[in-house]
Amino acid sequence: MPLTVNGPRKRATRYVITALSALLPIVFGVFILHWQAERTLQQTTAQNAEEAVRQFDLMLDNTALAAQALLPLAGQPCDSGAQLALREQVTRRPFVRATTLSWQKNIYCSSLFGGNYESPVNPDDYVDGTLWLMNGNPVTPDTALLVYRLVDGDKAAFASIDGYHLTNALRLISRYTHLVLHVGPNWLGADGKVQNTAIPVFAVAHHQLASERxxxxxxxxxxAGEVWRYMQARYAALFSLVVFFGVLAGVLAHWLQKRSSAPTQELQRALGANEFIPYFQPVVRGDTREWAGCEVLMRWQHPKEGLVRPDLFIPLAEHSGLIVPMTRALLRQTAAQLAPHAARFSPGFHIGVNITARHCEDLVLVDDCREFLAAFPVGQVTLVLELTERELIEPSDITRRLFDALHELGVMIAIDDFGTGHSSLGYLRNFNVDYLKIDQSFVAMIGADALSRHILDSIIELSGKLDLGIVAEGVETAEQRDYLADQGVDFLQGYLFGRPLPCDEFIKSLASH
Structure with missing residues (x-):
């Protein structure tokens, strides 16, 4: 069964996380689709602008050819030969609507009027003297014309493109892109009207391209809004997929949160069902090998998983704060199971129980210990609280008052796994302790590691100088037992003397020792 140290989140927090987990993929997906649509539209407008320039260059190429063919006739009489040449260019050249000749900045011959026609020419109307986007002429007023002018001294030839061809190009190149032809101060849109106002700025994918010729x-x-319209038209399936994955992410996040909070909820359920039960491991005297007490170890008898190892649930219980009520329940069960057999104990029989930093945050532990001791005849048992170092116990006024009250009750304090935690020496300095428990890692090195043995000897020597009792954990071999006994270790604990047992088996074993 998976257990983690994450406690259950509040329902509102879980809903917020679920909503964010669902919305983030959707928002990110929509952002990507919007970026892709915007990029596609930019490429589209650039391609359409290029196509428009290509089309207009092609039209102007025909006007240039017509003007070049007619330029030698400029200045000659507007007779039938000249008129025929003008009309021939209109007929032969695609897109050319009209041709005209001028002499000394005066138009005198046009294909439109079938003969002489006089009109002054203002070179300033023409961009760089060559192009003029005009809004009609006397024949076709209010109809756009693009006039091309070719000049050679006093001679000039003109060829014009009808606005019909220009607006057709602007309309037909793309159904979605808006195109504008810009010549000097004038511009022409798809409506066919020549304007001399500011050129419109498009909100989406604006692109400007000038002809090189x-x-x-x-x-x-x-x-504005074309990106979203494009997305609705082209990305409907992708948008549905994005929403699907967003919902899937939200469901997965909700399931994972329920899964991650389930272990703590399972601990609460197990606590209410009294599934946390005490196991007892004997502690023997170093000199006589008589059973002097036991350490109470918590086990979880899960209805489906069986006996759950403590390293799987104790850290979670400590982190979530459930370790305090679990320890209280363990003390009550221990008292209920051992009190009927108290007469078999030697006076002062030690019963060790682990406590953590959570137990030291208030004085409630004093009441729990008082209730425990009240279940036994006075002086029959000695309760030993073993300080574990998974969480640091900060010295404070509360902790000092707590340990003083416990000592007044006759409760003893031991430092568990001494020598392995970063706070062991700090505990000796700040708290009034009675026992040191040597970690089994040092005991295991007896006869194998000289450095660990020296550390072990130093701990034993330190306990003697401080007048503290000492307990060695993890004793598994006769060599370890004999060495510790020779060093004057008060109490021994380990598989050599007995494994943790449920109450009935422990009492039976106690009778034989």
Whole structure:
């Protein structure tokens, strides 16, 4: 069964995390789709602008060819030969609507009027003297014309493109892209009207491209909201997929949160069902090998998983704060199971119970210990509280008052696994303790590691100088037992003397010792 140190989150927090887990993939996915759509539209407008320039260059190429063919006739009489040449260019050249000749900045011959026609020419109307986007002429007023002018001294030839061809190109190149032809101060949109106001700025994917051969440019772009319309039209399936994965992420996050909070809830359930039971491991005297007491070890008798190892649930219990009520329940069960057999104990029989930093945050532990001792005849048992170092116990006024009250009750304090924690020496300095328990890692090195043996000897010597009792844990061999006994260790504990046992088996073994 998976157990973690994460306690259950509040319901509101779980819902917020679930919502965020669902929304983040959707928001991120929509952001990616929006970015992709915007990028695609930018590429589209750039391609459409290029196509528009290509089309307009092609139209102007025909006007340039017509003007080049007619330029030698400029200045000659507007007779039938000249008129025929003008009309021939209109007929032969695609997109060319009209041709005109001028002499000394005065138009005198046009294909539109079938003969002489006089009109002054203002070179300033033409961008770089060559192009003029005009809003119609006397024949077709309010109809756009793009006029190309070719000049050679006093001679000039003109060829114009009808606005019909221009607006067709602007409309047909793309259904979605808005295109504008810009010549000097004037511009032409798809509506066919020549404007001399500021060129419109498109909200989406604005792109401007100038012709490399003629003096005009094309602006392309799309109106506001086009990106979203494009996404709705093109990315409907992808958007549905994004929403699906967002919902899936939310469901998965909700399930994982329930799963991660389940161990703590399972501990609470087990506590209410009295599934945490005491096991007892004997502690013997170093000199006589008589059983002098026991350490009470918590075990979880799970209805489905069986006996759960303490390293799987004790850290979680400590982190979640459940270790305090679990220890209280353990003390009550221990008292209920051992009190009927108290007469078999030698006076002062030691019963050791582990406590953590959580137990030292208030004085409630004093009441729990008082209740425990009240179950036994006075002086029949000695309760020993073993300080574990998985969480640091900070010296404070509360902890000092707590340990003083416990000593007044006759409760003894031991430092568990002495020599392995970072706070062992600090505990000796700040708290009034009675016993040191040597960690089994030092005991295991007896006869094998000289350094560990020296540390072990130093701990034993330290306990003697401080007048503290000492208990060696993890004794498994006769060599370890004999060495510790020779060093004057008061009490021994380990598999050599007995494994942790349930109450009935422990009492039976006690009778034979």
């Amino acid at each position: 003629y003096h005009y440019s094309v602006d392309a772009g799309m109106p």
